[in-house]
Amino acid sequence: MPSDSAARRRKAKEESGATEIKTDEEILAERAALEKIDTADTVLGSLGFVLWALCAAWLNYTDNKQEIPSLHHGCADALLILFVAGGFCRSMSKSSPRSWSTWRHVFQLSWAAVFGVIAFFSIINAFKPSTSGVTAPSSAFWGMAALCGAAAAGVVLTLPGASPKQGKSTEYALGRTVAFADGCFVIGLAATIFLRTPWSQPLGPMATAITAGPLCAWGFAMCMSATNDELIVSIPWAMFFYVYASARSYYYSSAIVAAPTIGAVVVHLALYSPKVLGDEDMNPYYLSIKRSIKSFRKLLDSDVTGGMMDDNE
Numbered sequence: 001m002p003s004d005s006a007a008r009r010r011k012a013k014e015e016s017g018a019t020e021i022k023t024d025e026e027i028l029a030e031r032a033a034l035e036k037i038d039t040a041d042t043v044l045g046s047l048g049f050v051l052w053a054l055c056a057a058w059l060n061y062t063d064n065k066q067e068i069p070s071l072h073h074g075c076a077d078a079l080l081i082l083f084v085a086g087g088f089c090r091s092m093s094k095s096s097p098r099s100w101s102t103w104r105h106v107f108q109l110s111w112a113a114v115f116g117v118i119a120f121f122s123i124i125n126a127f128k129p130s131t132s133g134v135t136a137p138s139s140a141f142w143g144m145a146a147l148c149g150a151a152a153a154g155v156v157l158t159l160p161g162a163s164p165k166q167g168k169s170t171e172y173a174l175g176r177t178v179a180f181a182d183g184c185f186v187i188g189l190a191a192t193i194f195l196r197t198p199w200s201q202p203l204g205p206m207a208t209a210i211t212a213g214p215l216c217a218w219g220f221a222m223c224m225s226a227t228n229d230e231l232i233v234s235i236p237w238a239m240f241f242y243v244y245a246s247a248r249s250y251y252y253s254s255a256i257v258a259a260p261t262i263g264a265v266v267v268h269l270a271l272y273s274p275k276v277l278g279d280e281d282m283n284p285y286y287l288s289i290k291r292s293i294k295s296f297r298k299l300l301d302s303d304v305t306g307g308m309m310d311d312n313e
């Protein structure tokens with residue numbers, strides 16, 4: 001039996017509304033929901049590996065020579081898109097453990113559609129004769145179809161329900177605005193790739209599937225990212241995307257063509273400055289850099305201290 005003092009404290013809390021006492025059933029239900037979110041995050045991280053595997057397969061069997069017409073030639077690179085989308089999935093899966101924003105369910109489910117479409121075109125290419133111009137063997141396409149089909153099924157089967165915990169929206173409006181602009185650009189890029197699909201080429205539809213699909217899912221996530229944790233993992237991958245696109249545009253075209261993406265890199269770097277349109281204590285990017293430096297210094301101090309203790313012994 002609880003003591004009289006414990007009972008009085010519980011009654012006072014109930015009357016003041018300071019806390020909410022949950023039943024055992026509610027606690028178990030919340031725990032089960034959090035475990036499902038953990039599983040979904042693990043699946044999302046695994047999707048990153050699947051996208052990287054597709055990146056390696058595309059490089060191995062096509063040598064990345066398939067033309068992908070789009071709004072910006074430097075950004076329309078299948079290897080770049082698959083690598084960045086895979087890295088983004090892995091980073092997002094670790095961004096906010098056991099706390100999902102509402103849009104994360106749509107983002108998670110969108111990958112089922114993306115991998116389903118890739119599996120569909122992989123099967124079509126697997127049935128094409130060797131004289132069609134497809135350079136990869138049919139076994140490679142069957143493997144891609146199986147891998148993407150399994151990924152799509154895993155997403156659907158592990159989709160969690162509503163998250164018991166919700167992250168707080170960022171107070172740094174500039175960071176969210178830049179992320180939203182990134183998402184709009186990426187979705188627009190995906191739209192131009194789809195509209196200009198070279199249907200007559202052997203790998204034209206397949207190239208559209210492995211580029212436009214991941215771009216749409218990634219762009220949607222960039223547009224919807226609102227918490228500090230989500231924004232911190234979104235901006236670095238966008239910056240990497242623009243750096244690679246700038247180098248590719250400069251190499252294949254000219255500095256003029258690379259100028260827009262170079263400008264985007266400068267804007268993203270400016271977000272990490274403590275004095276850009278806002279209080280430095282509200283800037284999640286600057287604070288993340290400070291935390292990383294502090295952690296690194298702690299690691300160095302612990303190594304030095306540990307080494308001195310070993311020497312004394």
